Amino acid sequence: MAHAKPRSAALEALLALWSRPHIRACMIVLALYLLIAFAGYAHLLPDHEAAVGGSQDPPSWHPATLLGTDILGRSVLWRVLAGVQTAITIGAATTALAVPFGTALGLAAGYFGGWVDAVINWVYSVVVSVPDILLITAISYAMGKGLTSICVAIAATSWVSIMRLVRGEVLKHKGSDYVLAARSLGAGSRRIMFSEILPNVVHVAIVTSSLVLLAAVKGEVILTYLGLGIQDGASWGLLIAGASQDLTNDIWGPLAGTVTAMFLLIYSLSAIGDALRDVLDPRIA
Amino acid sequence: MGAYIARRLLQAIPTVFGVALLTFLLFNAFGPDPVRTALGNHATPEAMANLRHQWGLDQSLAMQFLEFLRQIVTFDYGKSFVTGDDLGTQLKAGALVSLSVTVPPFVFGAIVNVSIALFITRHRDGVVDKAARALFIAAMSVSALVYVLGLQYLLAFKLDWFPINGYEGGWAAVKYLGLPWLIQLLLLMGPDIRLYRTLFLADINADYVRTARSKGAGEGRVLFRHVLPNAWIPIITQNVTTIPFLILGSFLMERFFSIPGIGNLTIDALSRGDLPILKAVTVLGALALLLFNLINDLLYAFADPRVRLS
Numbered sequence: 001m002a003h004a005k006p007r008s009a010a011l012e013a014l015l016a017l018w019s020r021p022h023i024r025a026c027m028i029v030l031a032l033y034l035l036i037a038f039a040g041y042a043h044l045l046p047d048h049e050a051a052v053g054g055s056q057d058p059p060s061w062h063p064a065t066l067l068g069t070d071i072l073g074r075s076v077l078w079r080v081l082a083g084v085q086t087a088i089t090i091g092a093a094t095t096a097l098a099v100p101f102g103t104a105l106g107l108a109a110g111y112f113g114g115w116v117d118a119v120i121n122w123v124y125s126v127v128v129s130v131p132d133i134l135l136i137t138a139i140s141y142a143m144g145k146g147l148t149s150i151c152v153a154i155a156a157t158s159w160v161s162i163m164r165l166v167r168g169e170v171l172k173h174k175g176s177d178y179v180l181a182a183r184s185l186g187a188g189s190r191r192i193m194f195s196e197i198l199p200n201v202v203h204v205a206i207v208t209s210s211l212v213l214l215a216a217v218k219g220e221v222i223l224t225y226l227g228l229g230i231q232d233g234a235s236w237g238l239l240i241a242g243a244s245q246d247l248t249n250d251i252w253g254p255l256a257g258t259v260t261a262m263f264l265l266i267y268s269l270s271a272i273g274d275a276l277r278d279v280l281d282p283r284i285a
Numbered sequence: 286m287g288a289y290i291a292r293r294l295l296q297a298i299p300t301v302f303g304v305a306l307l308t309f310l311l312f313n314a315f316g317p318d319p320v321r322t323a324l325g326n327h328a329t330p331e332a333m334a335n336l337r338h339q340w341g342l343d344q345s346l347a348m349q350f351l352e353f354l355r356q357i358v359t360f361d362y363g364k365s366f367v368t369g370d371d372l373g374t375q376l377k378a379g380a381l382v383s384l385s386v387t388v389p390p391f392v393f394g395a396i397v398n399v400s401i402a403l404f405i406t407r408h409r410d411g412v413v414d415k416a417a418r419a420l421f422i423a424a425m426s427v428s429a430l431v432y433v434l435g436l437q438y439l440l441a442f443k444l445d446w447f448p449i450n451g452y453e454g455g456w457a458a459v460k461y462l463g464l465p466w467l468i469q470l471l472l473l474m475g476p477d478i479r480l481y482r483t484l485f486l487a488d489i490n491a492d493y494v495r496t497a498r499s500k501g502a503g504e505g506r507v508l509f510r511h512v513l514p515n516a517w518i519p520i521i522t523q524n525v526t527t528i529p530f531l532i533l534g535s536f537l538m539e540r541f542f543s544i545p546g547i548g549n550l551t552i553d554a555l556s557r558g559d560l561p562i563l564k565a566v567t568v569l570g571a572l573a574l575l576l577f578n579l580i581n582d583l584l585y586a587f588a589d590p591r592v593r594l595s
Contacts, residue, residue: 126303129571131529133536134551138308138567141555142315221428226540226552240430247438259431267426 016279023275026268033084033265040085048078048234056246059253068253070242080257082234087217087265090151094216095209097155102162103198103205109163110170111193120167124160132157136219140228150229154219158212162205169201203280210273217266236262290579297575304571305357309350312560313342319366322558340366353564362565367557372565375550383534383546385458390469391531395524398474402481403508409486421475429472433541436468450542465538480523484516518588525581529573533566 017023039045051073052064059068067076109120127135136153143149173179174197182196223229224237232238236258243255320336321328337343341352356362362372405414441447447464488494489512497511536548543549547566554562586592 122299122303125300126307129300129304129574130307130567131533131570131574133533133548134567134570137551137555138311138563141317141563142311144317218428221430222537225430226536227556228552236428237430240428240434244434244437247434248442255431255434259427262428263423263426267423270422270426 013276013279017272017275020275023271026271029264029268030272033088033268036081036084037088040082045081045085046075046078048074048082050074052078056249056251067257068251070254076239076253076257079234079239079254080236080261083236083239083258084261084265086147086230086233086235087220087262090147090154090220091213091216093151094154094158095212097151098159098212099162099205099209101155102159102208103166103202105159106163106166106205107170107193107198107201110167111174111189111197117167120163124163127156127160136223137228140223145228145231147230150220150223151216153223153228154216155212158215162208162212165204165208166201169204170197173197173200207273207277207280210269210276214266214269214273217262217269221262286583290583293579293582297579300575301357301568301572302354304568305354306350308564308567309353312564313349313353314346316560317558319558319560323366356565357568363561365554365562366559367554372561375562376547376565376569379534379545379547379550380532382452382458382544383539383548384531386462386465386534386538386544386546387469387531389462390466390473391524391527393466394470394473394477395520397470398477399481399520401474402478402485403513405478405482406485406489406512407504407508409489417478421479425475429537432472433468433537436471437464437541440464440467452542452544461542461544465535465542465544469535469538481516481520484519485512488512488515518585521584521588522581525577525584528577529570532573533570 017027036045046064051069052075053069053073055069055071055073057065057069057073059066064075064078067080070076070079105120105123109117130138135157139153139156140149143152179192179196182192187196220229220235221237221240224235225241229235229237239254239258243258246252246254320333320340320342324332324336334343341349344352360373362376364371365375368375405417408414437449441449441464448461450461452458452461485508494507494511497507502510532547534546534548536552538544539546539548540552550562551566553559554566
């Protein structure tokens with residue numbers, strides 16, 4: 001080994017990603033978006049609800065009016081940036097719900113088998129039988145429309161594939177020598193599941209989580225347009241939905257700004273996700 | 286074969302029961318009160334009690350669930366809360382409209398996209414292939430809503446080739462459906478061509494293909510006579526499992542262009558608290574998905590003798 005100290009697998013993977021210039025650029029973009037989102041949480045972003053000019057001012061070189069103003073005189077650019085915060089929130093919350101849930105159930109189903117497996121598989125078969133859009137509709141009816149219900153709804157449709165993949169991996173690992181060794185050394189079920197098997201199957205969950213993130217960011221826009229999503233505040237879905245009226249008045253700022261912001265995030269996320277899959281699990285590439 | 290189908294249908298019973306339970310819980314147990322949605326906040330208690338009785342919502346949840354199960358088994362979903370119309374007729378009409386929106390781009394798209402994918406595979410790793418891949422990745426990073434908006438603006442508003450939105454029954458529908466067809470065709474291209482290309486490439490270095498090449502087969506013959514016939518199975522799988530979603534329609538297209546299909550029906554029902562429609566669509570959607578998954582598995586076994594139904 002060239003390195004004196006052994007590095008963790010996670011750091012190794014990050015360095016492998018960083019070494020590709022194209023992916024490095026995408027990672028910088030993603031870091032920038034995270035920075036904007038955190039600035040938003042810390043209330044450091046300019047107020048997107050405050051009027052900065054007249055109604056529907058054309059774009060100018062001043063930062064606040066770079067993309068013009070909306071019908072209430074609010075800065076379109078500040079609203080696009082607030083949309084970054086909303087998108088990152090939805091992406092992160094959905095992933096944080098779906099990935100641990102799917103991983104835990106997949107681990108339990110694969111490891112315990114028997115009735116645990118049967119019950120989890122029944123829930124799985126029920127959820128995959130309902131077309132995604134209908135499950136999302138039902139959840140948004142039950143929970144009321146808004147940010148929380150979008151996150152729960154998209155998470156409810158995405159944990160299933162993670163559960164299935166993790167379960168399959170666990171079944172492969174369950175009988176392997178290292179698990180038998182741990183058991184013969186007296187390790188209990190919990191220790192074997194979380195300390196022995198989990199580290200060997202978690203890459204599947206990590207790779208799939210980039211898909212969940214993407215589904216959440218893209219889903220917000222469509223669901224908000226359909227009236228199932230965000231009702232007020234600033235979101236890319238609301239901005240694009242509003243742009244339909246603007247276009248007929250030859251106003252391009254909101255659409256151009258939102259599409260660019262969304263494009264950069266989605267493109268970077270898919271590129272990083274693909275690269276992550278190459279690095280962590282070359283077999284499923 | 287018969288025994289296999291019978292067993293699959295039996296296995297579907299607990300799943301359908303689960304779907305019914307999930308649907309019922311989300312709409313009847315956790316959702317807002319549809320009587321309140323219909324009558325508003327200033328309704329008298331008597332009016333609310335009357336409507337609740339009329340809609341059968343004054344019974345216990347267990348009784349309501351049993352009634353829902355009866356509806357599922359008899360395919361009789363009752364009447365809409367809001368319009369009082371029979372749901373069977375309403376859903377049939379909606380499904381026909383949805384199919385007229387989704388089927389033409391689905392069929393045409395499958396033919397076009399398989400052809401383009403074959404062409405790209407023929408010139409793999411060349412300029413066309415690389416350019417197409419970059420283009421598709423970029424195109425798929427833009428929200429579907431943006432394509433709908435942009436094309437409506439360009440083709441309907443600016444160029445006046447299509448009506449902006451709306452719908453008429455019968456043959457006049459074609460006038461209104463042209464733009465949604467075109468948009469769906471474009472939206473399908475990226476994901477489909479990428480998938481088909483992957484399918485073709487999976488076999489391009491297989492032993493039987495190498496054998497064909499070593500016997501002097503040209504690249505065109507290799508693709509059409511050897512790779513394509515083997516790729517039919519996953520292509521069929523992909524398309525058969527899409528059929529339930531065609532019946533369900535494109536929520537986005539129907540909403541955007543005001544087309545009265547299942548998607549529009551569902552979203553309207555959601556804002557009006559019309560539970561019978563919402564529950565019927567959810568359960569029927571799940572039944573369609575289960576049915577076409579079974580059909581798909583049967584076709585798979587039929588097309589590939591190595592697959593045993595067991």
